[in-house]
Amino acid sequence: EDQVTQSPEALRLQEGESSSLNCSYTVSGLRGLFWYRQDPGKGPEFLFTLYSAGEEKEKERLKATLTKKESFLHITAPKPEDSATYLCAVQADNNNDMRFGAGTRLTVKP
Amino acid sequence: NAGVTQTPKFQVLKTGQSMTLQCAQDMNHNSMYWYRQDPGMGLRLIYYSASEGTTDKGEVPNGYNVSRLNKREFSLRLESAAPSQTSVYFCASLMRAGGYYGYTFGSGTRLTVV
Numbered sequence: 001e002d003q004v005t006q007s008p009e010a011l012r013l014q015e016g017e018s019s020s021l022n023c024s025y026t027v028s029g030l031r032g033l034f035w036y037r038q039d040p041g042k043g044p045e046f047l048f049t050l051y052s053a054g055e056e057k058e059k060e061r062l063k064a065t066l067t068k069k070e071s072f073l074h075i076t077a078p079k080p081e082d083s084a085t086y087l088c089a090v091q092a093d094n095n096n097d098m099r100f101g102a103g104t105r106l107t108v109k110p
Numbered sequence: 111n112a113g114v115t116q117t118p119k120f121q122v123l124k125t126g127q128s129m130t131l132q133c134a135q136d137m138n139h140n141s142m143y144w145y146r147q148d149p150g151m152g153l154r155l156i157y158y159s160a161s162e163g164t165t166d167k168g169e170v171p172n173g174y175n176v177s178r179l180n181k182r183e184f185s186l187r188l189e190s191a192a193p194s195q196t197s198v199y200f201c202a203s204l205m206r207a208g209g210y211y212g213y214t215f216g217s218g219t220r221l222t223v224v
Binding site (some may be wrong): 004028032034036040042043044045046049073087089096097098100102103 | 114123139143145150151152153154155158160162166200202210211212214215216217218
């Protein structure tokens, strides 16, 4: 069965303090690994899709990387507006849907 | 604005009552999904529709039914609500276009069953 584990559950950073969020996964043939951002009271918002080990994608202060067992979301010099819950999901080759992790709740203090 | 629209945004039901959650997308997507989100458990798939006219069970389908009315609309029905169905429900559609491959989510329906 496909599984996704995110760590830590919660992370508090000072503005400008870089860090990484982890997403460990097991899947029988990876079609894609996805990162979403979710603000309180809203639906998740798409950030990145990664397809194969070694792939990297960047958007502003965020950079996502992928290995055969895990993905990292690196946050460089975060700002308070980066505070949100970050969700990781995987889709297997033989599935039409995605399996989500429980998320990492990020708080960035000014 | 283009996207996924869910109604209602909030609902309180008594145990045993029924209701239908509505979802519509105007992006001409084939695949649509219903997830529920509970604290500490992440998003769990209830049902999905890979294309108009087809529906399939997800991880937690018990107590729910769905209808893919047309390509735009995908509704979720609770026939006899139970307190365990208290959750936030999200509808999503799958976009594959121009290098973008991922879900577009609605804003959610917060359901409380008392």
